Amino acid sequence: MQGHEALIYATSGYPAKDYGYAYFKGTINPDDWPNAVFYSTWLTGDMFDTDTLWFNDIMLCEGCTNYEQGNYFDFKIIEVKNASIDYLNTTNNYAKYWRDGDSYVHWLNLVLVLSRESKPDLMVEKIEEPFLPYYNYNTLAVVANHTYNLNATVKNIGSGTATESNVTLHADTTLIGTLPVPRLDAGASKEVQFTWTPTDSGTYTLEVTADAFNQVNETDEANNILSKNIEVLAEGQVDLVISPTDIKFLPAFALHTANNRTTIQVNVMNNGTRDASNFDVSLFVNGVHENNTVISVGAKAIKETSFEYDAAKGGPYDVKVVLDAEGEVKESNETNNEAAKPFTVIEVRLRDTHHYGDTSTYNGKASNFTDVEMFDVVKLVPGNTTPWDVINSVAYVKNPYMAAGTTFVYGIDGLDQDMAEKIYWYLYMNGRYVPNNILCGEYPLTDGETMHWDFQKQIYGATESFTPPCTVQSYNDLYPEPFTHGYWGTEWNTTIVYPAESSEYLGIANNISNKLVSSGVPDEKIDIDxxxxxxxxxxxxxxxxxxxxxxxxxxxxxDPAYGINSYHEYFGMVVYFDAGKMIDDYDDAEYDCGGVVETFDNPYDNGELGMYYSWNDPGPVIFLASGVTDSDAKAAAELLINRTEELDMFWRIVK
Structure with missing residues (x-):
């Protein structure tokens, strides 16, 4: 039985569709089917959102998406009936997929397979490219008489559990190795690693066989083999190569403090087919020889090495790297051993907090009840450094296996996101929310910018419907951001808006403007209206x-038609007003009097309210200083003039 569905984003006049259903029509007698397996495939999920997959009101998984926005299909195999569980209905069997925070289209394909016999089915899911087994190496090609590692993955795509078995690797018809595979439940997989040393050049067919000795009784015995052709090159000469793109400038590491030196990372390529041993890599800055190191690089491989250089703020600094300057290695090409690249040095600020700006040491479930200290560091870094590079220069960052090779921040210093509790690390650039923290590896930093990582939960309204995370982070620690640097090179003008019938607010608006100007915001970028x-x-x-x-x-x-108060849940406005009361969605507290200063996304930059919401597309922001009464509103505005030190969260109640 098969079903399919598509989840869509909001379009003009049509709301988003966040729930998808697939119905498996027909009538069955569940007692006739001792085994049932649910297969699901979808595309364009948003990694680490808490998407959920359900079958007949039973949640099968939470945080289902493993791959980022369509890089690969997501595929799940889940038993829905076996000897210990039974989720089948006689009629009206159905599946539901709920999209969490992302706004991407989801294409879903869902298959329910019933069987009277539960059997495993082993197959080789993939064979990876051979690689040299050395640290800091990248393998370009396979060369004869060199030893390589080769990874392969065995998966059980059947409905039953596979007992222990063996997997083999052959190169053409020659057995290279045999490795054990443990017991695998339905849907489970195991990666194994072979070692291979080809002795001759030519094209080899590498063949990996699951259940090589027929130890497992499978539903399909004909799908156990996967092959891959590998070209092996003959040994020849060395060819050391470097280009400007092989030189990278990074901030140097020091835990929770400023190491203001610059790490100059160099990728040294040997494009030849013979190993290059014990040669110099020399560093020159502004024409002065600063350092050198001796390394070796295998045939058809790239090895990483690095230097540290103490560069003051400013620049540019002209860097040149020379390979084998003394000509000790005989090469096929001696003209490609030098590269030059300039860099500048800027100053940035980086801090991390938890629960909307809390700077205290965290100790709780998400850190396995160990202390995690927060930090606030101002340091020198190379120009155009990314927030990913900066956070890795002051803290220990966890990048989970399912996002290996990406710049997704899953944990900092042992404080890890918890999908069950819906608490995650969010990045704010100059106070402005970054819609996916994986973008921390792409944002090019400029002088004076501030990065703020906050470990927080989304705040839900009374309806418990989805709300965005806070879209602008605390004010005092960033002041006068986000009014100066903006986001990703865009700086928005600022308009201070007061009620037409309350002219006394003109003086308050002028005082706020003067405060911003005295803090570095250009006067021409501010107006009052x-x-x-x-x-x-x-x-x-x-x-x-x-x-x-x-x-x-x-x-x-x-205004009920276009005012922000009516749509507060949709763009991160935590405190709102209703029937003469002020309501705080964080703790559902109600106030008969009082004011608030809070900041959130400007929702007007993407169309009319009620149809479009742009909180996930960084743009201008709103600062609200209002209250239940006129005196409450004026007291709130005072915080933007003389009491900014009290604005240590993105919303602050003024009683």
Whole structure:
């Protein structure tokens, strides 16, 4: 039985579809089918969101997506009936997939297989390319008379458990090795590693065979073999090669403190087919010989080496790297051994906190009840360094196996995300939310920018419907961000908006403007206007907005058609107003009086409210200083002028 479904994002006039159902039609007698396996395939999930997969009201998995936005299909095999469980219905069997926080289209294919006999089915899922078994190596090709490792994965795609077995590797018809495979449950897999030393050049067919000795009774005995052709090169001459792209500048490491030196990382390539042994790699900066190291690189391989250099803020610094400067290695080409590349040095700030800006030491479930200290570091780094490089220069970062090779931050210093508790690490650049922390490996830093990692849960409203994470992080620690550096090179103008009927707020707006200017925000990037003008202008969509006044008097806050208060759940507005009360979604507290200063995404930059929400697309932001009464609103505005040190979270209640 098979079903399919598609989850879609919101379009003009049509809401997003976050739930997908597939119905398996027909009537069965569950007692006739002792075994049932559920196969599911989908594309474009968002890795580490808590997507869930259900069968007949039973949740089969949470956090189902392993691959990022369509890099590969996600494929799950889950038993829904065996000797110990039975999720089958006589009729109306169905599956449900719930998309969590992402907004991508999901294509789903779901298959339910019933069987009267539960059997395993072993197959070789993949054979990886051979690689040299050395640290900091990248293998380019296979050369005769060199030893390589080769990984292969055996998977049980059947409905029953496979007992212990063996897997073999042949090169053409020659047996290379035999390795044990442990017991594998349905859907489970095991990676094994062979060693291979080809002695002659030519094309080899590598053949990996699962259950090589027929130890397992399988549903299909004909799908146990996978082969791969490998070209082996004959030994020849060395050819050392370096280009500017092989030189990379990184911030040097020191735990929770500033090591202001620059690591100059060099990838040294041997494009020849003979090993290069014990040659010099020399470093020159601004024409001065600064350092050298002696390394060896195998045939058709790249090896990484590095230097540290103490560079003051500024530059540029002209770096040149020379391979085998003394000509001790005989090469097929002696003209490609030098490369040059400049770099500059900038100053940035990096901090991490938990639970919306808390700087105290964390000790709890997510750290296995061990202390994790927070940090706040200002340091020198090479220009265009990424936040990924900076966090790795001051802390120990965990990159999970399912995202190996990416720049996804799963844990920092032993404080790891918990999908069951829905608590994750979020990155804020200059106070602005980064929609997927994997982008920390792409964002090019400039001088003066601030990175803030916060370990936090999303805050849900009374309906428990999905809400975005806080889209702007704490104010005091970043002031005057996000009004200066913006996001990814874009700096938005700022409009301070006060109620047209409350002219006394003009003086308050001027004081806020003066505070921003004195803190480094250019005067020409700030303007002051009344709410009725801004509601009908492009500034509402294109600018940062600082909204002042009692919530019922500023139309951008209160208007039922286009005011932010009516749509507060959809873009990270945690505190809102209702029937003369102020309500805090964080703890569901209600206030008959009081004010709030909070910051969140400007939702107007992507169309009308109710149809489009752009919190996941960084743009201008809103700062709200409002209250239940006029005096409450003025007290809140005072925090933006003389009491910014109290704004240590992205929302602050003023009582």
């Amino acid at each position: 009344i709410d009725s003008n801004v509601t009908s202008s492009e500034k509402r969509k294109t600018n940062n907005l600082i909204l002042l006044g009692k919530y019922t008097e500023n139309d951008i806050i209160s």
